[in-house]
Amino acid sequence: MSVRTGARQADAGTVRPAPGSARRRRVDWSAWRAFALLTAPLLVGLLVFKYVAMGWGLLLSFSDARGTIALGDWAGLANYRTLFGDPRFRESLSMIVVFTLVIVPLTFAIALGLAVLVNRLRRGRALFRTTFFLPAAVSYVVASLIWKMSLFSGVPSSAANSLAALFGQEPTAWIATVDPPLYWVVLVTVRLWLQVGLYMILFLAGMQEIPAELYEAARVDGAAGQWRLFRHITFPLLRNTSVAVTLLLVIAAFQAFDEFYNLLSTGLAGAPGPDGRPPLVYLYDVSLVQQDYGLGSAGAFVVTLLIVLVTLVQGRLVGFGRRDGD
Amino acid sequence: MSGSTPGLSRRRLLGGSLLVVGGAVLPGCQSDPIGGGSGSAKVTLNHWYHEYGEQGTREAALRYAADYTKQNPDVAVKVTWVPGDYKTKWQSSVLTPEGPDVYEINEVTPDMVAQRQVTALDDILGSVRAELNPHALSPLTHGGTAYGVPMIIDVMLLYYRKSLLADAGVAVPTTLTELVGAARALTRGKTKGIFVGNDGLAGMRGVLPFSVGQAVLTDRKVSYATPEIADAFAVARRMFTEKSMLLGYATEWYDPNALITGATAIAWGGLWALPRISRELGDDFDLVPWPAHGPTGKPVVILGGWSQVVNGKSKHVDEAKKYVRWLWLQNNEVQQDWALSYGFHVPPRAGLAAQAEPLQTGAAKKAVDLLNQHGTRTTALWAPTVSKPYDDAASDIIRKNADPLATLTAAAGRSQEALDKLPTV
Numbered sequence: 001m002s003v004r005t006g007a008r009q010a011d012a013g014t015v016r017p018a019p020g021s022a023r024r025r026r027v028d029w030s031a032w033r034a035f036a037l038l039t040a041p042l043l044v045g046l047l048v049f050k051y052v053a054m055g056w057g058l059l060l061s062f063s064d065a066r067g068t069i070a071l072g073d074w075a076g077l078a079n080y081r082t083l084f085g086d087p088r089f090r091e092s093l094s095m096i097v098v099f100t101l102v103i104v105p106l107t108f109a110i111a112l113g114l115a116v117l118v119n120r121l122r123r124g125r126a127l128f129r130t131t132f133f134l135p136a137a138v139s140y141v142v143a144s145l146i147w148k149m150s151l152f153s154g155v156p157s158s159a160a161n162s163l164a165a166l167f168g169q170e171p172t173a174w175i176a177t178v179d180p181p182l183y184w185v186v187l188v189t190v191r192l193w194l195q196v197g198l199y200m201i202l203f204l205a206g207m208q209e210i211p212a213e214l215y216e217a218a219r220v221d222g223a224a225g226q227w228r229l230f231r232h233i234t235f236p237l238l239r240n241t242s243v244a245v246t247l248l249l250v251i252a253a254f255q256a257f258d259e260f261y262n263l264l265s266t267g268l269a270g271a272p273g274p275d276g277r278p279p280l281v282y283l284y285d286v287s288l289v290q291q292d293y294g295l296g297s298a299g300a301f302v303v304t305l306l307i308v309l310v311t312l313v314q315g316r317l318v319g320f321g322r323r324d325g326d
Numbered sequence: 327m328s329g330s331t332p333g334l335s336r337r338r339l340l341g342g343s344l345l346v347v348g349g350a351v352l353p354g355c356q357s358d359p360i361g362g363g364s365g366s367a368k369v370t371l372n373h374w375y376h377e378y379g380e381q382g383t384r385e386a387a388l389r390y391a392a393d394y395t396k397q398n399p400d401v402a403v404k405v406t407w408v409p410g411d412y413k414t415k416w417q418s419s420v421l422t423p424e425g426p427d428v429y430e431i432n433e434v435t436p437d438m439v440a441q442r443q444v445t446a447l448d449d450i451l452g453s454v455r456a457e458l459n460p461h462a463l464s465p466l467t468h469g470g471t472a473y474g475v476p477m478i479i480d481v482m483l484l485y486y487r488k489s490l491l492a493d494a495g496v497a498v499p500t501t502l503t504e505l506v507g508a509a510r511a512l513t514r515g516k517t518k519g520i521f522v523g524n525d526g527l528a529g530m531r532g533v534l535p536f537s538v539g540q541a542v543l544t545d546r547k548v549s550y551a552t553p554e555i556a557d558a559f560a561v562a563r564r565m566f567t568e569k570s571m572l573l574g575y576a577t578e579w580y581d582p583n584a585l586i587t588g589a590t591a592i593a594w595g596g597l598w599a600l601p602r603i604s605r606e607l608g609d610d611f612d613l614v615p616w617p618a619h620g621p622t623g624k625p626v627v628i629l630g631g632w633s634q635v636v637n638g639k640s641k642h643v644d645e646a647k648k649y650v651r652w653l654w655l656q657n658n659e660v661q662q663d664w665a666l667s668y669g670f671h672v673p674p675r676a677g678l679a680a681q682a683e684p685l686q687t688g689a690a691k692k693a694v695d696l697l698n699q700h701g702t703r704t705t706a707l708w709a710p711t712v713s714k715p716y717d718d719a720a721s722d723i724i725r726k727n728a729d730p731l732a733t734l735t736a737a738a739g740r741s742q743e744a745l746d747k748l749p750t751v
Contacts, residue, residue, distance in 0.1 A: 066437045066441075066747075067437035067443060068441045088715075088718060149576045150576075153574050153576055154524070154572070154575060155575060155576070155589060156516055158574075173526075173574040174574060175524070175573075176524060176725070177573075177725075178721075178725045178726055179725060179726040264525075266524055266525050266528045266578060273525060273717070273721035274721055275721065275726070285710075288418070289413070289710050290709075290710040291417055292711065
């Protein structure tokens with residue numbers, strides 16, 4: 001493909017005097033055909049499985065669709081009213097906002113810290129990079145089960161309770177204790193362990209883009225100390241990476257489902273309780289357990305809208321921040 | 327720079343929103359079907375089972391299907407054994423024209439009837455209906471019409487370790503207050519007093535209303551917000567707050583592991599676990615109903631189990647009905663084999679249950695007697711939309727010390743709303 005493109009460019013170069021000639025148009029058509037042929041499977045898939053599904057979902061959200069995904073029984077905004085009338089849904093929205101406010105800065109700080117440390121290593125950088133990245137390859141389900149059954153299980157022999165026993169603490173039912181919300185310790189640690197490595201790699205990549213001369217110049221100018229170099233060179237130049245990482249983190253946090261579902265559900269006995277029920281778990285229950293596909297679709301669009309809103313606000317804030325900073 | 331940031335965000339965001347919407351709208355994929363069918367048959371029936379844990383059940387299901395085709399060469403039966411989250415899989419499958427013809431469920435909701443996910447089976451039930459356990463039939467019946475055939479009855483009650491109770495000098499509890507006291511006294515060292523679920527309520531919340539002699543629903547009226555039920559919650563909660571409950575164990579309440587290892591002295595459990603418990607513990611266990619509470623209280627044994635329904639949208643409703651009649655109504659051998667050869671369940675037909683040899687002695691006999699005496703369960707109107715506010719309220723009361731009556735009253739309003747939305751069928 002690239003060879004042909006190269007040849008075409010060379011051709012185009014030689015016939016530059018006649019830009020609108022029939023020959024050039026013919027070449028464009030064949031390229032267009034190839035493009036269409038190669039992208040069609042993906043685009044058709046995207047259209048059918050994503051956009052049609054999305055459109056259908058939007059229509060369903062205005063329908064009374066219980067036990068069916070057929071359209072026609074229009075209900076106007078009733079589903080949206082029901083949704084916002086349910087205190088549990090409002091709770092789930094505020095819960096996910098709090099979760100995002102906790103998990104995003106934490107992951108950001110730890111991933112950045114690790115990246116700085118790994119970047120400073122003279123030897124064994126690859127080893128540490130791989131070690132920290134490895135959890136990112138683990139499934140959320142598997143990690144949740146390890147956290148649930150061995151690290152934070154309620155029996156005295158679990159890792160957390162063994163550790164607590166060293167300090168003379170009684171065994172604790174970490175996941176079942178919602179008041180105080182000890183289950184948050186479990187939820188936050190499992191997500192941190194799973195996602196910190198990936199974002200560390202992004203930061204590392206960003207750091208390696210920073211030219212070494214800048215640090216040298218700063219040293220020549222008398223900037224001493226690692227912290228000052230980080231504060232005035234590394235961190236400002238990681239801006240693009242930081243913005244991208246934050247965006248990805250926020251979206252991932254809003255879409256939280258796997259670890260909440262697997263840590264807090266009680267197997268065959270039922271879905272997670274009202275504590276630690278993020279919007280997607282709530283909607284999963286509405287759609288796939290209660291079979292109210294209209295209400296579920298309405299909820300999906302509310303969550304989508306929320307993500308859009310938060311992302312736009314965030315983009316705005318970051319943009320302003322930069323102008324102010326400069 | 328600031329110009330490129332929103333560009334990036336929009337793209338990510340589109341990807342993100344696609345995921346959300348796609349995830350909510352497009353339900354999980356179907357698993358590969360297993361099982362045979364015969365090439366010469368005119369009609370192929372798709373028959374779905376959830377994955378039974380007991381050894382040999384899948385082979386048995388395939389054998390029944392093959393036997394049916396042998397007797398009815400025109401009809402092939404393709405058995406699909408569905409592992410994992412069975413409920414969401416059949417629910418998404420019956421939305422399409424390619425759903426199973428015959429499948430199994432726990433209860434029939436009014437929405438399922440309204441959307442023709444099931445079909446009336448009165449004609450094939452016929453005279454057998456009088457023989458079926460009424461509590462097994464009630465979650466399948468709407469307006470006097472039965473939409474399913476019970477396959478097996480599961481019995482749920484309390485198991486306890488005789489030795490642990492004797493060591494602690496605790497008598498077998500006969501009231502909820504005694505149960506709370508027993509759980510407290512039995513919590514010693516690595517043993518907790520009672521296990522009703524890793525969240526502290528899964529096995530218990532549905533039992534409490536029955537234990538005061540009331541029900542969560544009375545016809546089309548939500549009736550769980552009463553001072554008596556609230557009081558039962560307040561008393562039962564003490565087991566959670568006094569830390570006499572086993573929480574966050576590696577297996578769930580429906581697995582007898584916690585009782586066998588001695589992690590708990592009393593456990594809510596099912597009859598299905600009886601063979602393993604008696605194999606591992608020998609004589610060191612016994613059964614007791616969930617104790618009564620208050621002056622109008624009654625001991626409680628809960629019925630559960632699986633039932634067979636015919637998809638109303640199936641292209642072969644008549645053939646499917648005939649097959650179900652042959653399998654679960656006419657074929658006594660199959661019913662006995664299915665209930666008792668692999669795990670331990672009670673056949674829903676009184677006559678068969680009375681004849682079943684393994685149910686005539688020891689703990690099994692006691693369980694069946696308790697079932698006949700105290701067995702009960704919620705009706706078909708206790709649909710997931712109706713029960714959800716109740717389940718959430720139970721969690722708040724037990725685990726967050728919420729005011730029982732106020733919390734139940736608020737939840738009852740929401741349950742009633744959901745109940746009013748259910749179609750009358």
